[in-house]
Amino acid sequence: xxxxxxxxxxxxxxxxxxxxxxxxxxxxxxxxxxxxxxxxxxxxxxxxxxxxxxxxxxxxxxxxxxxxxxxxxxxxxxxxxxxxxxxxxxxxxxxxxxxxxxxxxxxxxxxxxxxxx
Amino acid sequence: xxxxxxxxxxxxxxxxxxxxxxxxxxxxxxxxxxxxxxxxxxxxxxxxxxxxxxxxxxxxxxxxxxxxxxxxxxxxxxxxxxxxxxx
Numbered sequence: 527x528x529x530x531x532x533x534x535x536x537x538x539x540x541x542x543x544x545x546x547x548x549x550x551x552x553x554x555x556x557x558x559x560x561x562x563x564x565x566x567x568x569x570x571x572x573x574x575x576x577x578x579x580x581x582x583x584x585x586x587x588x589x590x591x592x593x594x595x596x597x598x599x600x601x602x603x604x605x606x607x608x609x610x611x612x613x614x615x616x617x618x619x620x621x622x623x624x625x626x627x628x629x630x631x632x633x634x635x636x637x638x639x640x641x642x643x
Numbered sequence: 644x645x646x647x648x649x650x651x652x653x654x655x656x657x658x659x660x661x662x663x664x665x666x667x668x669x670x671x672x673x674x675x676x677x678x679x680x681x682x683x684x685x686x687x688x689x690x691x692x693x694x695x696x697x698x699x700x701x702x703x704x705x706x707x708x709x710x711x712x713x714x715x716x717x718x719x720x721x722x723x724x725x726x727x728x729x730x
Contacts (some may be wrong), residue, residue, distance in 0.1 A: 533678075533719055574720035584720065588678065615719055622673035 527592045529564070529619040531627075535584040535612045538571060545585055548610055555590065555604060561593030578580065578612050590619070590627055614629055663700030667684035667708075673709045680722055687713060691726045 536548060545568070553563055569586035578584065596617055604616045619627070666672070676682070686694050686701075692712055696706045698718045716722040 535719065547699055575717075575723040575726075578720060613719060615715065617677075617715065620674070623676075626674040626676065 527562075528595055529590070529592055529624050530598065530616050531619055531623075532589045532601070532614065532616045533590075534587045534614040535574075535578065536587065536610050537579070537612055538581060538583045538585055540585060540610055543578055544610070545587075548608070549587055549589075552604070554603070555601060556589075556591045556597070557598045559593060559600060561591050561597055564590040564592060565627065566590075571633065581612070584612055665700060665702040665705055667705040668702055671704075675705070675712040677712040677719070678721065680716060683709070683713050683716055683722060687722070688725075689728055691717075691723050 532552070534552070536545060540548065548558060548567060549566065556563055566588075569588065571583055572586050573583050574581070582606045601616070602614075605611055648666055667675070688694055693710055693715070696703070699709075701709060713722060717724050
């Protein structure tokens with residue numbers, strides 16, 4: 527089990543429900559493959575630094591998870607087949623990164639999300 | 644008066660620059676977050692290019708990490724690849 531972080535940019539045409547459904551789909555995929563979700567953080571609509579697929583905004587979603595290393599290939603296949611995502615990236619986190627993320631979650635940001643959910 | 648002593652009419656200008664230091668080492672930062680655009684903007688110039696170590700004063704280890712973080716941020720459209728007047 528290793529720590530990873532996934533960031534996906536979905537197309538801005540998705541509705542709120544579709545956006546949530548897409549998040550749930552990948553979160554479930556992690557759990558099904560023996561992983562564990564540490565934190566999920568939808569940033570929502572954000573303007574892009576440069577246009578991707580002729581779009582100037584995107585729906586950002588960041589998820590931190592633990593999974594066996596073989597899982598990422600499966601995740602990648604699913605993501606590439608998905609028409610609603612424009613770009614994705616997963617990053618392996620070292621111990622300092624995990625610490626940093628845990629510290630950041632402890633701040634006010636996390637409590638806000640909990641209230642909304 | 645000693646033989647080797649040279650005297651100038653005006654004092655030689657010697658400005659002493661404060662020594663550059665690696666802010667990550669000094670502050671004890673181990674991880675550079677690619678998601679934090681405002682922080683990464685300290686290490687890129689107005690065209691969005693990485694600043695050299697000569698200017699930022701980063702140690703090699705952390706300059707590499709800054710580079711990696713900026714490149715990741717560019718991929719995810721958090722920072723632009725090329726631009727004008729970023730700051």
